[in-house]
Amino acid sequence: MFKNDLEVTLHKASADQMKPKPDQDNLGFGQFFTDHMFTMRWDRQHGWHDASIQPYQAFNLDPAAMVLHYGQAIFEGMKAYRGKDDQIFLFRPDDNFTRMNQSAVRMCMPRFPQDRVLQALRAMVYLDQEWVPRTAGATLYIRPTMIATEPALGLRPAEEYLFFIINCPVGAYYAEGFNPTRIYVEDKYVRAMPGGVGNAKTAGNYAASVRAQVEAQEKGYTQVLWLDAVERRYIEEVGTSNIFFLIEDELITPPLEGTILPGITRDSVLQLARDFGYRVSERRLTIDEVIAAWKAGTLRESFGTGTAAVIAPVGELCYKDTHIEINGGVTGELSQRLYDELQAIQFGYREDPYKWRVRVG
Numbered sequence: 001m002f003k004n005d006l007e008v009t010l011h012k013a014s015a016d017q018m019k020p021k022p023d024q025d026n027l028g029f030g031q032f033f034t035d036h037m038f039t040m041r042w043d044r045q046h047g048w049h050d051a052s053i054q055p056y057q058a059f060n061l062d063p064a065a066m067v068l069h070y071g072q073a074i075f076e077g078m079k080a081y082r083g084k085d086d087q088i089f090l091f092r093p094d095d096n097f098t099r100m101n102q103s104a105v106r107m108c109m110p111r112f113p114q115d116r117v118l119q120a121l122r123a124m125v126y127l128d129q130e131w132v133p134r135t136a137g138a139t140l141y142i143r144p145t146m147i148a149t150e151p152a153l154g155l156r157p158a159e160e161y162l163f164f165i166i167n168c169p170v171g172a173y174y175a176e177g178f179n180p181t182r183i184y185v186e187d188k189y190v191r192a193m194p195g196g197v198g199n200a201k202t203a204g205n206y207a208a209s210v211r212a213q214v215e216a217q218e219k220g221y222t223q224v225l226w227l228d229a230v231e232r233r234y235i236e237e238v239g240t241s242n243i244f245f246l247i248e249d250e251l252i253t254p255p256l257e258g259t260i261l262p263g264i265t266r267d268s269v270l271q272l273a274r275d276f277g278y279r280v281s282e283r284r285l286t287i288d289e290v291i292a293a294w295k296a297g298t299l300r301e302s303f304g305t306g307t308a309a310v311i312a313p314v315g316e317l318c319y320k321d322t323h324i325e326i327n328g329g330v331t332g333e334l335s336q337r338l339y340d341e342l343q344a345i346q347f348g349y350r351e352d353p354y355k356w357r358v359r360v361g
C-alpha cells in the first residue's frame with residue numbers, strides 16, 4: 001500500500017551549485033550530470049517519505065549499507081528528447097516504472113508510487129530543461145535507481161531504501177554511433193539462467209557481464225551476444241540491449257521467458273515492424289539457425305535495441321571460428337527505417353498513434 005500523500009519538496013540549486021554545461025558535440029555517455037536530482041527514502045514505519053528534488057550531490061552511505069554487501073540494487077534507463085518547437089518529451093515512462101516495480105518485487109524491495117515519481121521526474125526535467133541537448137541525436141538520459149541502505153550484515157531483505165533519479169545529457173552509447181557493431185557470441189560465460197534474475201534490471205546482472213565484455217573488447221568486438229545457460233544454443237540478448245534478426249521476411253527476437261530483459265525499445269520495435277507489415281516472431285532461435293540462414297543467404301539484418309543503444313545495427317557476428325558478415329557490414333534497410341521512425345516519434349517529429357510520448361512542462 002502506498003500513501004498517496006507523498007509530498008515532494010523542491011530545493012533549487014543556488015547559482016554557485018549550478019554546473020557549466022558540457023560541449024553538446026562531445027557528450028559521450030553518462031559523464032556529465034545535471035544540476036538536480038530526485039530522492040526519497042523508505043522504511044517500514046513511514047513507507048516512502050522525504051521525497052525531494054534537490055541540488056545534485058554526493059550521498060552519505062553507511063559502510064554496512066546492505067547494497068554494498070548483498071547487491072540489492074535496481075535501476076532503469078529512460079530518456080528525455082528535445083524536439084519539434086523546442087518541446088521536451090519522455091518516452092513510455094510508465095512502462096519503465098512498471099518494469100522497475102517488477103524488478104523491485106523480484107529483489108524483495110518495496111514498490112514505489114509510479115504516478116508521484118513520474119510527476120516529480122517531469123518537474124525535475126523541466127527545472128533542468130537547459131540540460132536537454134539541442135544537437136541531433138543527443139538526449140537527456142534518465143537513471144532512476146533504488147538501493148538498500150539499512151546498515152546490517154544479516155542476509156535478508158533490507159528494511160531501509162533510497163530511491164533516486166539522476167539525469168545526464170548523452171550522445172550515442174557506442175563509439176560506432178549508428179554504424180554497425182561487431183558482436184562476439186559468448187560461449188564461455190553465461191548471463192542468466194531459468195529461475196534467476198535475468199529479467200530484472202538489477203545491478204548484479206551488469207556486474208556479472210563485465211568480464212565477458214572486457215574479453216570480447218580485447219578481441220576487437222563491441223559487445224557480446226549471450227546464449228542460454230542450459231544448452232548454450234539459444235540466443236538471448238546483447239550486453240546492453242535486446243537482439244533482433246531478419247531472416248527472409250521474418251523478424252525474430254527471443255521470447256520473454258524470464259532470462260532476458262523485457263525491453264521497452266524491444267516492445268516498440270515489435271509494434272513498429274508489425275505496422276510496417278513484417279512477419280514478426282517472438283520465438284526461440286538458435287545460433288545454428290542464424291549460421292544456417294547466413295550460409296543460405298537468407299540472413300538479411302540484425303540489430304540490438306535498447307534505451308541507451310536505440311537501434312544498434314550488427315555488422316558482424318563471431319561464433320567460435322565462424323565470422324558472419326551481415327548485410328555486407330552496413331546498416332540494413334529495416335534497421336534504418338526503424339531507427340528513423342522511432343526517433344521521429346521520440347523527438348516529436350511524427351504522429352504518435354501509440355501514445356508513447358509524454359510531454360514535459
Ligand code: COI
Binds near residue numbers: 077078306307308
Ligand atoms: C539502457 O539502455 O538504458 C541501459 O540501462 C543499459 C546500460 C548498460 C546503459
